[in-house]
Amino acid sequence: MADVAAVEVAPTPTTARPTRWQVLRRRLRGCWQLYVLALPAIVFFLIFNYVPMYGVQIAFKDFVASRGIWGSRWVGFDHFERFFNSFYFWRLLVNTLVLSLYQLVLFPLPIILALSLNEVKNRFFKRFAQTLTYAPHFVSLVVVVSMLFAFLDPRVGLANHVAGWFGVGPIQFMQEAGWFRHLYTWSGVWQNLGWSTIIYLAALAGVNPELHQAAEVDGAGRLRRIMHVNIPAIMPTVVVLFILDFGSFMSVGFEKVLLMNNSLNSSTSDVIQTFVYQAGLLQGQYSYAAAVGLFDSVINIAMLVLVNQLARKFSENSLW
Amino acid sequence: MSTELTAPGRSPHDDESATTHRVVRSRSDRRFDLVNAIFLVVVCIIIGYPLWFVAVASISDPAAVESGQVWLWPVDLTLDGYRRVFDEPAIWTGYRNTIVYTVIGVLIHLAIVLPCAYALSRKELVGRTAVTWYILFTMLFNGGLIPTYLVVKNLGLLDTLWAVVLPGAAGAWSILVGRAFFVQTVPDELAESAKVDGASDFQIFFRVAIPLSAPIIATLALFHGVGLWNEYFKALIYLSDREKYTLQLILRELLIVSQDPTQGGGGDAGSADSIAEQLRLASLIKYAVMIVASLPLLVIYPFLQRFFTKGVLIGSVKG
Numbered sequence: 293m294a295d296v297a298a299v300e301v302a303p304t305p306t307t308a309r310p311t312r313w314q315v316l317r318r319r320l321r322g323c324w325q326l327y328v329l330a331l332p333a334i335v336f337f338l339i340f341n342y343v344p345m346y347g348v349q350i351a352f353k354d355f356v357a358s359r360g361i362w363g364s365r366w367v368g369f370d371h372f373e374r375f376f377n378s379f380y381f382w383r384l385l386v387n388t389l390v391l392s393l394y395q396l397v398l399f400p401l402p403i404i405l406a407l408s409l410n411e412v413k414n415r416f417f418k419r420f421a422q423t424l425t426y427a428p429h430f431v432s433l434v435v436v437v438s439m440l441f442a443f444l445d446p447r448v449g450l451a452n453h454v455a456g457w458f459g460v461g462p463i464q465f466m467q468e469a470g471w472f473r474h475l476y477t478w479s480g481v482w483q484n485l486g487w488s489t490i491i492y493l494a495a496l497a498g499v500n501p502e503l504h505q506a507a508e509v510d511g512a513g514r515l516r517r518i519m520h521v522n523i524p525a526i527m528p529t530v531v532v533l534f535i536l537d538f539g540s541f542m543s544v545g546f547e548k549v550l551l552m553n554n555s556l557n558s559s560t561s562d563v564i565q566t567f568v569y570q571a572g573l574l575q576g577q578y579s580y581a582a583a584v585g586l587f588d589s590v591i592n593i594a595m596l597v598l599v600n601q602l603a604r605k606f607s608e609n610s611l612w
Numbered sequence: 613m614s615t616e617l618t619a620p621g622r623s624p625h626d627d628e629s630a631t632t633h634r635v636v637r638s639r640s641d642r643r644f645d646l647v648n649a650i651f652l653v654v655v656c657i658i659i660g661y662p663l664w665f666v667a668v669a670s671i672s673d674p675a676a677v678e679s680g681q682v683w684l685w686p687v688d689l690t691l692d693g694y695r696r697v698f699d700e701p702a703i704w705t706g707y708r709n710t711i712v713y714t715v716i717g718v719l720i721h722l723a724i725v726l727p728c729a730y731a732l733s734r735k736e737l738v739g740r741t742a743v744t745w746y747i748l749f750t751m752l753f754n755g756g757l758i759p760t761y762l763v764v765k766n767l768g769l770l771d772t773l774w775a776v777v778l779p780g781a782a783g784a785w786s787i788l789v790g791r792a793f794f795v796q797t798v799p800d801e802l803a804e805s806a807k808v809d810g811a812s813d814f815q816i817f818f819r820v821a822i823p824l825s826a827p828i829i830a831t832l833a834l835f836h837g838v839g840l841w842n843e844y845f846k847a848l849i850y851l852s853d854r855e856k857y858t859l860q861l862i863l864r865e866l867l868i869v870s871q872d873p874t875q876g877g878g879g880d881a882g883s884a885d886s887i888a889e890q891l892r893l894a895s896l897i898k899y900a901v902m903i904v905a906s907l908p909l910l911v912i913y914p915f916l917q918r919f920f921t922k923g924v925l926i927g928s929v930k931g
Contacts, residue, residue: 325814426920438902482659491924514641547845
């Protein structure tokens with residue numbers, strides 16, 4: 293940071309010259325052991341993060357395994373054009389955006405739960421409610437989707453037994469395209485609602501009690517104090533988390549989508565990332581899939597920057 | 613910070629204003645508390661019921677579950693499901709593999725993250741800003757699925773334990789969390805006085821920093837361990853030998869792919885015969901196997917909750 297630069301400039305040029313370079317060398321010698329400690333991580337990120345970034349260039353090439361990444365032929369934006377012109381482009385884009393928007397609309401749910409938990413005075417009940425609502429976070433995606441299959445089975449599932457009471461015929465929940473978005477999103481709410489309250493609860497714990505006392509003297513009831521004291525107090529946290537959510541706008545939890553995806557509901561459940569997996573790893577079109585994946589992450593970064601700009605403009609809170 | 617995030621102290625009953633005012637207020641206060649409690653109970657029921665149902669169904673007769681007789685309590689109590697789960701060699705293998713991968717993965721994670729986090733917490737590290745940015749940048753951009761897959765493939769890691777354990781073994785988030793911890797626990801004065809006593813950076817790290825870092829080791833190990841335990845995608849794309857499959861991958865085959873022969877997710881569910889066989893088996897053991905796969909984490913985490921919440925909080929401050 294700044295202090296490093298300051299120290300480096302410190303030896304004044306007038307005194308008999310230990311040059312900048314010599315100073316740097318001496319200081320490097322002083323901390324070589326720290327570099328040894330950092331080395332595994334530096335090498336790790338090089339191999340598993342920076343080499344793949346270098347490998348992204350296959351999105352602009354016709355990757356042939358025998359020629360390697362470097363030796364393959366450049367094709368410019370051909371793969372991107374092919375993707376934009378394909379008949380499934382709009383379907384993938386719309387499905388991805390709709391899923392993201394659906395989740396974004398439900399953004400206030402954990403805030404409401406946190407505000408409500410924060411009002412509980414009985415510590416035992418509060419602790420119990422927290423532990424219970426956090427639990428689904430620890431259940432794996434495979435088990436969550438298995439539960440969906442088990443509960444929603446058209447023949448033996450719980451949901452269809454209930455539907456049967458009302459004379460509604462067995463519904464093929466997991467096979468009908470119309471159900472996919474709701475099932476995906478609400479099972480996600482079930483899984484992460486409690487867990488997402490942790491940060492808000494911490495922010496609420498930091499609210500100055502004097503504000504509450506003052507509001508109370510002014511005759512504000514509990515609800516009004518929540519509206520006018522608690523919510524403004526956690527707004528910075530809300531804004532930052534909202535921006536972060538936008539950063540992954542296009543990368544819907546595709547590992548779960550993949551588990552729920554099948555040929556019958558694919559008209560709503562095919563998203564960009566599942567397409568990358570199918571085209572790239574199942575069909576071996578590495579270059580094409582890499583291009584589609586790159587398109588996805590470029591939009592993610594653009595979204596993050598855009599929303600951060602907006603947040604900076606309209607409120608004082610932003611990531612950077 | 614622990615989970616006992618107590619509500620900011622407020623005392624509605626101690627002002628000296630008119631008694632009527634106070635009565636009105638405390639009555640509306642009580643009404644609020646009641647509504648709030650009802651709301652939370654409803655949320656708890658909605659979130660808890662599916663888990664409860666799975667537990668109850670796992671010890672009920674499958675026929676009773678399928679005909680819809682099981683609601684709240686077990687019907688025709690039986691442990692048959694569990695017996696069959698433990699008779700299934702694939703599940704045993706998967707379980708063993710998952711435990712091995714999780715333990716090895718966590719050890720690698722700690723071996724990479726802790727030393728680097730410590731180094732980054734020291735002011736005298738020349739070029740600290742550059743190294744930090746080198747790591748932070750990976751949060752913003754990554755090569756994506758295909759280039760990462762090609763790296764794993766070119767390293768010859770396909771179909772080995774390392775393909776599951778190495779990609780993602782360290783992340784910028786963990787390193788930032790660790791660094792924040794060391795900045796606090798091993799302040800510069802402590803490190804400097806150790807240096808004056810002739811200790812090298814290695815010695816300070818191993819003799820001073822590590823013995824103090826039980827909480828951060830627990831937090832990092834738990835987060836990473838839970839992730840590895842529940843991971844299925846890496847195993848799906850990198851492993852092909854069934855003997856190396858993880859528990860989640862076995863579950864996926866048994867409970868999801870078999871439910872749905874049209875599943876487009878790849879994998880090899882096998883012939884129609886084996887699908888029918890899997891379907892039959894799945895209907896008998898599905899609830900028991902869900903419990904067997906999830907119980908370890910569900911039982912452990914309430915006791916370790918404070919480490920998890922701490923991780924979320926440090927991470928959010930730094931993120």
